[in-house]
Amino acid sequence: MRVPQIRGARAGVLVVAGAAALAPLLVPEVFLNVASRAILFGIVGLSINVLIGYTGQVSLGHAAFVGIGAFGAGFAQTEMVLPFPVALVFAGLTGGVAAVVLGGVALRVRGLYLALVTLAYGIFAQEVIFNIRSLTGGGAGMPAPRPSFATGNLAYAYMCLGLLGVAIAFDRRLTSSRAGRAIQALRDDERVAASWGVNVTAYKLLGFVISGAMAGIAGGLLASVEQIVAPLDFAFTLSLTFLLMAVIGGVGSRAGAVVAGVFVASLPTLLDAAHRNIPFPPFSVLNASFSPLVVALLVLIGFLFFPGGFAEVGRTIAGAVRARAARSRAAAAVAVASDPLIDVSVGEGAHAGA
Amino acid sequence: MKAVLDVLVIGLQNGAIYSLVALGLVLVYKATRVLNFAHGEVGTTAAFVAWVLIVGGDTERGALTPGALWWAAIPAVVVGVLLSMGVSTLIGRLRGSSAVTSLVATVAIALLLVATQLGFFRAQARRFPRFVEGSPCLRGAADGTCARELTIGSIVVSWHTLIILAVLGVTSLLLAAFFRTRWGTALLAMAQDPYAAELQGISVRRMTMLAWGMAGALAAIAGILGAGVFNQLTPGLMLGTFLIPGFTAAVLGGITSMAGAAVGGIVLGITVAAANQIVQSLRWNLPGPPHVAVLLVLMAVLLVRPRGLLGKEA
Numbered sequence: 001m002r003v004p005q006i007r008g009a010r011a012g013v014l015v016v017a018g019a020a021a022l023a024p025l026l027v028p029e030v031f032l033n034v035a036s037r038a039i040l041f042g043i044v045g046l047s048i049n050v051l052i053g054y055t056g057q058v059s060l061g062h063a064a065f066v067g068i069g070a071f072g073a074g075f076a077q078t079e080m081v082l083p084f085p086v087a088l089v090f091a092g093l094t095g096g097v098a099a100v101v102l103g104g105v106a107l108r109v110r111g112l113y114l115a116l117v118t119l120a121y122g123i124f125a126q127e128v129i130f131n132i133r134s135l136t137g138g139g140a141g142m143p144a145p146r147p148s149f150a151t152g153n154l155a156y157a158y159m160c161l162g163l164l165g166v167a168i169a170f171d172r173r174l175t176s177s178r179a180g181r182a183i184q185a186l187r188d189d190e191r192v193a194a195s196w197g198v199n200v201t202a203y204k205l206l207g208f209v210i211s212g213a214m215a216g217i218a219g220g221l222l223a224s225v226e227q228i229v230a231p232l233d234f235a236f237t238l239s240l241t242f243l244l245m246a247v248i249g250g251v252g253s254r255a256g257a258v259v260a261g262v263f264v265a266s267l268p269t270l271l272d273a274a275h276r277n278i279p280f281p282p283f284s285v286l287n288a289s290f291s292p293l294v295v296a297l298l299v300l301i302g303f304l305f306f307p308g309g310f311a312e313v314g315r316t317i318a319g320a321v322r323a324r325a326a327r328s329r330a331a332a333a334v335a336v337a338s339d340p341l342i343d344v345s346v347g348e349g350a351h352a353g354a
Numbered sequence: 355m356k357a358v359l360d361v362l363v364i365g366l367q368n369g370a371i372y373s374l375v376a377l378g379l380v381l382v383y384k385a386t387r388v389l390n391f392a393h394g395e396v397g398t399t400a401a402f403v404a405w406v407l408i409v410g411g412d413t414e415r416g417a418l419t420p421g422a423l424w425w426a427a428i429p430a431v432v433v434g435v436l437l438s439m440g441v442s443t444l445i446g447r448l449r450g451s452s453a454v455t456s457l458v459a460t461v462a463i464a465l466l467l468v469a470t471q472l473g474f475f476r477a478q479a480r481r482f483p484r485f486v487e488g489s490p491c492l493r494g495a496a497d498g499t500c501a502r503e504l505t506i507g508s509i510v511v512s513w514h515t516l517i518i519l520a521v522l523g524v525t526s527l528l529l530a531a532f533f534r535t536r537w538g539t540a541l542l543a544m545a546q547d548p549y550a551a552e553l554q555g556i557s558v559r560r561m562t563m564l565a566w567g568m569a570g571a572l573a574a575i576a577g578i579l580g581a582g583v584f585n586q587l588t589p590g591l592m593l594g595t596f597l598i599p600g601f602t603a604a605v606l607g608g609i610t611s612m613a614g615a616a617v618g619g620i621v622l623g624i625t626v627a628a629a630n631q632i633v634q635s636l637r638w639n640l641p642g643p644p645h646v647a648v649l650l651v652l653m654a655v656l657l658v659r660p661r662g663l664l665g666k667e668a
């Protein structure tokens with residue numbers, strides 16, 4: 001019974017991947033850029049999940065990494081005249097450097113205090129870094145053109161989707177690698193990890209670098225969605241939304257992080273569509289500007305009823321489905337058990353499944 | 355010399371608001387070990403309540419009624435108290451979960467309050483009054499105007515600055531007196547050990563409400579005075595301006611020390627003003643020197659002396 005279940009899970013992944021691959025084709029042209037943003041928020045979700053879910057550090061300044069990456073990509077393309085892929089690598093580097101600064105602080109400062117520093121860092125990035133005219137173009141913004149092979153909205157959405165796939169694959173490899181396990185060991189208990197020979201300093205910094213680089217790349221890609229970056233695109237309040245996004249997804253869950261990212265990015269558009277088409281409350285009241293309110297409410301409701309976020313809701317539903325399947329299988333097993341020709345071990349499999 | 359006096363005046367004015375914010379943050383942290391990121395927005399929301407009353411409910415065309423802030427501040431403070439108690443109830447529901455959970459919850463509430471303000475008032479700056487406009491006049495001219503205003507260094511000292519300092523002074527004295535009363539001692543006992551306090555017959559629930567309620571009043575006062583500094587009110591004002599300096603002041607003073615919060619705010623205010631003055635006089639092309647100064651002070655305190663100036667614990 002175990003083998004078909006694994007096959008089922010793999011089939012599920014294939015179905016999800018296939019549906020995701022077809023999704024941009026179904027999105028109307030006007031919403032393609034929203035779709036690109038949603039996909040890229042998925043990468044941001046993975047990035048913040050590395051920090052919060054794997055290293056266990058709370059970040060209230062993630063928009064700083066994303067924004068620095070966005071300006072990095074814009075600067076590399078506009079001022080240094082580098083081709084898009086190189087600019088994207090540059091964005092990842094700047095994001096990683098921006099994050100490792102905080103990582104250095106995190107070696108000494110922990111928990112709530114670290115959260116405080118990251119928030120101050122986010123405001124510092126918004127008010128200082130993003131306003132250095134020579135680097136960011138000031139209020140007018142910095143142009144960030146798309147690559148020549150993906151200038152169309154659909155092509156760009158597919159490029160982002162492909163890179164989200166790469167990010168997911170990277171994240172999978174990370175969690176099953178030595179480095180990934182070391183980072184997660186730090187989250188659980190630094191002293192125990194150190195006693196097992198885990199280099200606390202190096203792996204903590206590595207966690208920040210990986211998260212910052214992913215955020216920077218997502219930022220570089222976000223910059224080219226509208227093909228211009230302005231300081232207000234990455235206001236520090238966006239960091240708060242990112243944190244809530246990670247919590248909605250379920251801390252530490254890869255799928256949850258991506259789904260929550262896609263959800264948060266497309267929420268304003270969804271609310272707007274519902275506002276225009278559904279004439280009764282709550283939809284008639286909520287328009288796009290209420291999107292942060294909905295996100296915040298979801299987090300609070302989630303804390304009170306589903307502390308595990310989307311991932312837990314998903315697991316609960318999956319568990320219920322599996323339990324029902326197990327019941328029906330058990331019923332079938334009872335039916336077949338009376339048939340001496342059929343192996344009774346089917347029933348055991350059903351129990352293992354439940 | 356003039357520059358030093360300028361720094362002192364600006365530093366004292368902003369520092370006093372940092373202190374007021376920090377006092378509320380420390381009160382809540384002391385009582386319930388929660389870093390309340392919603393504190394600033396409780397203040398902004400209260401300021402919006404005052405503003406709605408001052409413009410007579412007409413949020414689009416209403417004019418500021420002169421002098422109305424004096425009475426409008428009272429319901430605003432009440433709203434601040436109730437809001438803060440509401441936040442406390444919600445956070446209390448999450449008791450037993452990790453410190454990070456309650457932190458995320460306060461962040462969610464902060465965002466919720468900003469979104470609510472945006473929903474009602476849109477992303478727009480509204481003119482906000484001060485208790486007393488203008489500055490004290492030392493010598494009147496014959497035609498009724500002022501010939502010489504109160505000036506220290508090159509800064510004309512406004513009534514608003516003096517009122518902020520007076521409010522901080524009165525608040526500090528009231529708080530100091532409060533912690534000598536029965537209720538104040540009960541609050542301190544709970545801060546030390548909730549379980550032991552409960553055994554002594556102190557209602558932890560009631561004391562928690564008291565601490566958060568007082569913090570709400572402080573947040574509202576800081577919000578009204580802070581909006582007055584800019585002469586305008588925007589959604590999310592306190593979160594973007596005074597909250598982080600307030601936290602920094604609290605950490606600088608030692609996160610559980612009320613006296614530290616008051617001192618920390620003033621020290622931070624003067625430091626920030628000095629940094630601003632230095633950057634300007636050197637003609638550096640650095641945007642937002644106050645934000646740089648706040649971040650550097652926060653990191654320096656946490657890295658070098660985590661227990662702050664007057665703190666007893668790390």
